[in-house]
Amino acid sequence: MKKVSNTYMSSWKKNSVLILCLCSLWGCDFIKMKDSANGEDSEKGEPIARVKDQYLYLEDLEGIAPAGMSKEDSSSRVDRFIHNWIQKQLLIQEAATQIEFNEADIERKVLDYKYSLMGYQYQSYYVNKRLNKEVSDEEVSQYYDEHIDNFILKQNIIRGRYIKLPLNAPKIKKVKSLITSSKKKDLDELNSYCLSFATKYQLDDSVWMIFDEVIQDSPLAEIPNKVQYLQKQKYAETSDDKFKYFLRIEEFRISDNISPLEFVKEDIRSIIINKRKVELAKKLEDEVYERATQNNEFEIYN
Template sequence: MNLRSKGFKGIAFIVVMLLMSSCDWLQFKDDSPVEGEKPIAKVEDQYLYKSDLKGLTGNEMSAADSINRVSQYINKWVRQQLIIAKAEDNMVMDEAELDRRLLEYKYSLLIYEYKKKHVNEQLDQEVSDEEIQEYYEKHSDNFKLMQNIIKGRFVKLSKEAPKISEFRTKFRAANIDEEELQEYCYNNAQVYMLDDSTWHNFDELIIGTPISDIPNKVQFLKGNKFYETSDDNFRYFLRIKDYKITDEISPVDVVRDQIKTIIINKRKVELSNKLEEDIYESAKENEDFEIFGQ
């Protein structure tokens, strides 16, 4: 018999009944230490009650989601209590030290939540282009490329596509009719990327094409502005407007979002530290604390 499966089915059954009723139907042996409340799970002398599940589910949740969440909670509680019981049987821990550490954790959690609330209320998440550019220039060595990137165009056409010769001429032309090129690709291309104002990961762009088999990608990028190749079923057209290779400094446009995140996270740290310092200085000025013996 699969005990784990049996246990899960039992929990699921209890959960369904909990959600369908007020739990009065449960006919547990009434050995619960809480008078008037019947338990829904027990590990040694520890009990879990319906009241412990308050807030786990809401009206916006489906019945299936509610059952799943409560089942997970009950199963987690059982596992946790089993481990706690085993730990208590096999470990000797100073009660005062345990209380001290629990209190320390409680205070740390309280401070963390208060700081997070303060930061969320005070944080300015607007980052200007000037701030991004300034940070980029000061820390550009931190933004070396991990891959080759290009600005360019890429089109994958079936060999049966119409007017390929005409398309080839227009694709290579100095003055491209953007609307005409877009319409042709929309109607005939298997894959196409025509935005040559944005940087693209070169390896991702050419994956699954004969170009990906070229051994020296850096030499390829340096030596080609236009490239055309084919396999059994398709023709591939690549036009390279600009490129950057691995280990070069990334263009600012590529790391703009990354820099914005860095700046915002830095503001969060500064707000958190300032809050702590302001509270301390205010208390010091108002003589709200005293350190004896100093």
């Protein structure tokens, strides 16, 4: 019989708080302990693992490794399941010696979880089948205008261009004239150059970026007063012992101010879609309740 390794048990101890939080979902195992003690597993054949008087049988592994899974992956998944079962049983049996369980309460929680899971799965099916994920720019703009106070910047952001180049990159002196140019041919040349030599770059100056993320790992990150810097600087070059950094700032917004619409557009799309999900879930509940009411499918006894 395979033993639980010290390394594995150490990993379990680190996650013991999470496991304790899931104890309410283990009621079926707790109930199974009682059934097993009454001999209800006697016809299951030879066990494959044991914890005191509790046994794990081959048929308990049904569906653990789906068809088509490689022999190695299947064996690994089964082995992991067995170890998890052993850990779970050890914790349950330890708990049974330390505190008194209300078995009726545990069974009630198991049933409540089961029914909640069934309802959630159907609700997800209903919502996903009917959900419209298309969000127009007009809807985004309207939501932004109606909830503009919710879009306060938490960080400084910029629109501009940024390039990080190795010091040995060729023709590095020409980069300044290219990054500050507005001519399409210069920008095409700069893009081609960055594709070949840059370690990091952003050339689309219509995109809003978090300033701290742009300048991280560069000497610019050590700027003592970033707000003052943004207010005064439109172009900067700096270097360290390995790289040369170029920054051109087209526009900036300071934290605690209203975020530009473009910066939060995708967040708003997600918010709108999530609101539709909530509305569909509520619609389902109302439909089911209304239909049951009309068909006299339930009663409440006083």
